[in-house]
Amino acid sequence: MLKPYASQPGETRGRLHAEKLSTFRSPWQRDRDRIIHSSAFRRLKHKTQVFVEHEGDYYRTRLTHSIEVAQVARTIAGVLGLNEGLAEAVALAHDLGHSPFGHTGEDALELLMAPYGGFDHNAQALRIVTKLEKHYADFDGLNLTWESLEGIAKHNGPIVGPYADKKKHPEDAPLPYALEEVNAQFDLELHTFASAEAQVAAIADDVAYNHHDLHDGLRAGLFTAEDLMELPLTGPAYEEVDREYPGLEANRRDHEALRRIFGYMVEDVIAIATNRLESAKPETAQDIRDMDRTIIRFSKPFYQNLKVIKSFLFKRMYRAPSVVRERRRVTMMVNTLFPLFMQKPELLPQEWRQEVDAVQSDTELARLVLDYVAGMTDRFAIQEYKRLCT
Structure with missing residues (x-):
């Protein structure tokens, strides 16, 4: 049973291109399925979070991370009486715009694209789902609902206006061009917060990466369980495991402790959200958007x-010497490939060279090259660098 402030399937603001309703699926279940079947989603299998893809089979990729985020989002949304389909769709799509090599690749592309309108992975995700996926007969992109596009754009909060994070979105900064293009077609109300479901997807992202970065860092040997016992939350979790399972072997001990951390985070979010919702008494999904702060968040002590x-x-972890060395290496690759394609667009694959013929400025070419490079997996970017530059 959905709460009154949940996103109601019958009240969706629709799609850019009108379609018949699905017989068996809600609009957001349909969005979720289109995201899962997209080429961009499949490519997340070989895009990494922290470690470069070839470094180990056990480290998280963008794909496994997105699945974990969706699982957390479904759980929280279900408990709070929100629309699980919308929360899951936003969760699965939230990383579609990430470049190869995690945040390292993103940082490199932000600098390279500074003269051409910048690079923002959320805006790039919008570009993917509205333009770059080209499989359907009637439209480019996935033709997602307004609510899914809104969630992708601003699950982390408003982009403009008094409630926007000024560190991330300075008042005098232009909108990322990819976001501006979509917003001009389908007003995403960038001055408001997103739906409760999109906020759930955002907090689920925090839950998932805080958990799995601890797990991956332990597996990589960047720190030990003893190090984690000195920290809040992780220390008490290990102590609880040691009381309940004295002498437990190391890998099971780590798993038991970290799954408790996972539980602590989810329980805190649900408790705080429940209290906030009961206090605010929103009557519609729009009431959530019109608030002056997020309704889904951690408690202050927990945060x-x-x-x-x-x-x-x-x-x-993120600044460990081995990680920093790899960051330098892959940054060099991105910094080499991007200007190479700018100088010699004939090196682009045939289907991309057809787009080059319509380019009328360096900015248009840079955005085309960005779409190609940002869409690369770690593995393919390394292969292309070796093929073209060594």
């Missing part, structure tokens, strides 16, 4: 503890 863990991960 402070998470900040300590994030600081630890930043120092011991």
